[in-house]
Amino acid sequence: MSAFDRSSSLLYVGWNQDCSCFATGTTNGFRIYNCEPYRETFRRTFNRGGGIGYVEMLFRCNLLALVGGGSNPRYPPNKVMIWDDHQNKCIGELSFRQRVIAVKLRRDRVVVALLSRVYVYRFSDLALLDQFNTLNNPKGLLALSPSSSSTVLACPSITRGHVRVELYDARKSTLIPAHEAELGALALNESGSRLATCSEKGTLIRIYETHSGAKLRELRRGTERAEIQSLCFSQSNEWVACTSDKGTVHIFSLEESTDPSGVGVGGTGGGQIGVGTGDGGTGGTGTGGGGGTHNLGQAEGGGGKDGGGGQQLKQQQRQQQQTLDLERQSSNVGGGGNKKSGLSFVNKLLPNGFGKYFESEWSYAQVKGIESPSICAFGSEPYTIIIIGRDGSFIRANFREGGEAERLSYNRFLKGEEEELKLAFEGEGGGGGGGGGNEGEGGEGGGD
Numbered sequence: 001m002s003a004f005d006r007s008s009s010l011l012y013v014g015w016n017q018d019c020s021c022f023a024t025g026t027t028n029g030f031r032i033y034n035c036e037p038y039r040e041t042f043r044r045t046f047n048r049g050g051g052i053g054y055v056e057m058l059f060r061c062n063l064l065a066l067v068g069g070g071s072n073p074r075y076p077p078n079k080v081m082i083w084d085d086h087q088n089k090c091i092g093e094l095s096f097r098q099r100v101i102a103v104k105l106r107r108d109r110v111v112v113a114l115l116s117r118v119y120v121y122r123f124s125d126l127a128l129l130d131q132f133n134t135l136n137n138p139k140g141l142l143a144l145s146p147s148s149s150s151t152v153l154a155c156p157s158i159t160r161g162h163v164r165v166e167l168y169d170a171r172k173s174t175l176i177p178a179h180e181a182e183l184g185a186l187a188l189n190e191s192g193s194r195l196a197t198c199s200e201k202g203t204l205i206r207i208y209e210t211h212s213g214a215k216l217r218e219l220r221r222g223t224e225r226a227e228i229q230s231l232c233f234s235q236s237n238e239w240v241a242c243t244s245d246k247g248t249v250h251i252f253s254l255e256e257s258t259d260p261s262g263v264g265v266g267g268t269g270g271g272q273i274g275v276g277t278g279d280g281g282t283g284g285t286g287t288g289g290g291g292g293t294h295n296l297g298q299a300e301g302g303g304g305k306d307g308g309g310g311q312q313l314k315q316q317q318r319q320q321q322q323t324l325d326l327e328r329q330s331s332n333v334g335g336g337g338n339k340k341s342g343l344s345f346v347n348k349l350l351p352n353g354f355g356k357y358f359e360s361e362w363s364y365a366q367v368k369g370i371e372s373p374s375i376c377a378f379g380s381e382p383y384t385i386i387i388i389g390r391d392g393s394f395i396r397a398n399f400r401e402g403g404e405a406e407r408l409s410y411n412r413f414l415k416g417e418e419e420e421l422k423l424a425f426e427g428e429g430g431g432g433g434g435g436g437g438n439e440g441e442g443g444e445g446g447g448d
Contacts, residue, residue: 016057017146019377025052050074056103062086065103102140113142145192152192176213187231202226220360234378250363365399
């Protein structure tokens, strides 16, 4: 994802590990928002200025990883600062020779991606545990399973289109040849048992089993090239969704299900928007700190009998373009499964695997009309999805019926300077937070 416009106060947006919150980095601090119900829960403003280009939350506690960003960064862009908002200061840092592209946290690990290298540290003392090379990774593609029951990491390997999966509990590495083109996005489910990938072409999403590397599903976003901006699994592993620069969020079912016509559809059970450019380098470690924690806050049609195979093929060819146009809409007529082509049987009649196009699964539901680069995550209520845009939009939609999802609510978390001053004057967000300390330019309360 390209860097934000310099005129924007927003430098970064990303989810916490269970997508119940999201964090934003701004030109003068960071903010935390709750998703359901939507509200700002906390903000930290650095009065002496300084941009935060990357914010990685640790679930809902007071520990975060911060990286400086923007034209006036608060911290050097080649350092990861472990911030304890309870103590109102940094309690540790990791220094590198090159710019930090991405950071992932879990309670026992800190993982840092540079342009062509990944480092893994123990959270408690920031001791270096692992490191390996990757292909150039300017997007900071990196995924870390949040579940305490398993430790799985996924990132680009040194081969184009391949994903390296580290299964630390099994002491095993898996190399998955996911795509022929360069990777465009990747995501792990909560346990790390499933991996979703797409290439820079953005037309297909593939689902893999991480332990064996076996491909489980192939899902089609569309036929035209697109930049996939985020990929995510639902907590239940029933769904996977993606956002793209085409302005549509696509939602795919991963369930074993049968659509209304009785045709079975097989199945099996993370983002962020930010600034990410730089070079790889050698990592270094800092010293960790202590302190307690507190909350921050469709139907597949069968071919009828035909007296002549040649006539049948001609009819199929005449219908092909019409079918392609319909499938580009990726709409679904209710039911439990993804849409499949009505001409999937053509695969048997066409040479060199060309017919595999007709076997792809199209999205079950879509959220359309997204006007800016965005990330998405599934809500806590069934059939809900949340989309956060770089323009400061917060959209919540219901996709139960399939097809175009119903928008349930819309909010704006990014406001102009005049709006911010007006809201502050009117007392939006409640009481202020504590200042003082080494970094202590005050926190401001959020919420209702």
